[in-house]
Amino acid sequence: MHGTAMSGWLLMALCAVTGAYCLLRTRSETGEGRRTARAEALMGFGMAAMAVPAAVVTPPAWGWVVYAALFGAASLRALWFSRHSSHHLHHLVGSSAMVYMALVMAPGGGGAHGGHGAHAGHGVAASAGGIPVLTGLLLAYYAVYVLRSGARLIPVSATAGSGGGERAGDGWGAWPELALACRLTMGIAMFAMLLTL
Template sequence: MHGPAMSGWLLMALCAVTGGYCLLRARGTTGEERRTARAEALMGFGMAAMAVPAAFVAPPAWGWVVYTVLFGAATLRALWFSRRGGHHLHHLVGSSAMVYMSVVMARSGAAGHGGHASHAMAAAGGVPLLTGVFLAYYAAYVLRSGARLVPVTAATAGGGAVAGGIPAGGWGARPELAPACRLTMGIAMFAMLLTL
């Protein structure tokens, strides 16, 4: 999950900003939308933490166990809410992918010391078929999300904004930003899975 230092920092910043926006969006919503925004914030911040270049902060071996437990709980939560369908099925796949990457990194253990975690990830391997399934899912998700984003942006560009382009409800009320954040996290997840 950690490539060269610059790409790692960029991925970390992108995921952290996305997670921050999802928290902002959670403040301005209620019910199902709030749960979705919180789950996306957790995913964004978790991905940001996993993307920090290992040359800067080498994660301790037990850190991957913490990620596994945290995202395992998120997977169970998403499984519970997936009975309703909708975006919870995507959260189920996303948290499962995070658990998978954490387990692979935990298995690499000692290989991650003293170098980039991507080298440890490559040494640990992972299950090629499972990695391929996750990569195929995220490739399809990114393409579909990107195609859906264009009409949303075009439809909302003309109305609802006040001076400066900020809608009356604040940044959390911009309908085109939620799909853009999902697209961003899908691209980041795809990039992280590529290092397996």
């Protein structure tokens, strides 16, 4: 994400498409699946907004407070719903990571040097880094998550292909391998965003 704005645009597009698919999934899911799809859509759109190249749109100083408040509320929601599903613990980590990045990227938040510099995402200069130990732990978490999600995607594709093309329901939301691919995509995007800190 350092250098040209192209990587920022690509990351933004990837996250926006992922968020749109997750939003589409909310129509075909019910109960816990719908809550999960909503949380993933919020994460996808939030990541897309954070990835917009700063050379194009410089967010106002209060924008980072909005990000932090929005994902702080999402963290509390994920904590509440983690009683029913352990997958919400992943949403808790993701939402908390978004709060952390918003605080680091905010002007005067320890990450920005008064401007947005030359990197493709908003705010953080290469020497900033936030809290190195926390950034490192989040990077390790997402590296493991991406590898694990990628490994889980392979057997699902093989199983889905051998089932005669039948799906549990109608529409795009009934394809479990697409939901896994979206989670993998957001994990990779989060890893890339954390690398810019």
